[in-house]
Amino acid sequence: MSVVQQMATPLFFSDNAVAKVRELIEEEENPGLKLRVFVTGGGCSGFQYGFSFDENQEDDDTVIERDGVKLLVDSMSYQYLVGATIDYQEGLQGSQFVVQNPNASSTCGCGSSFSI
Numbered sequence: 001m002s003v004v005q006q007m008a009t010p011l012f013f014s015d016n017a018v019a020k021v022r023e024l025i026e027e028e029e030n031p032g033l034k035l036r037v038f039v040t041g042g043g044c045s046g047f048q049y050g051f052s053f054d055e056n057q058e059d060d061d062t063v064i065e066r067d068g069v070k071l072l073v074d075s076m077s078y079q080y081l082v083g084a085t086i087d088y089q090e091g092l093q094g095s096q097f098v099v100q101n102p103n104a105s106s107t108c109g110c111g112s113s114f115s116i
Helices: 015-028 075-081
Strands: 011-013 034-041 047-054 062-066 069-073 084-091 094-100 113-115
Touching (some): 011 069, 015 084, 034 075, 047 094, 069 075
Parallel strands (some): 034 069
Antiparallel strands (some): 084 094
16 A cells, blocks of 8 residues: 655645736736745844746746746745745735745734744
């Protein structure tokens, strides 16, 4: 009897985020664009999330592909984002990509800064 082990998905790319990235790629008419999420030092809680569109995929990037849309995470940021969900939310404060991170011990009011 063999046991099949499944690797846990390192990052979750929500339906809303996938749809928004696809929409933005279509608007730009550039199918080579990918959403990059990264973590930098700073912000009110020690670290902050960043998002950008990137045509280049680096050798050390982790790539999460869903429905033909790619999410890139560099090797330094990856350790802080394992198990997180990348989402896109529209609300009273505007529309934005957000990270729901179970590794964050605290977050600031704006939701873009966190500590471990």
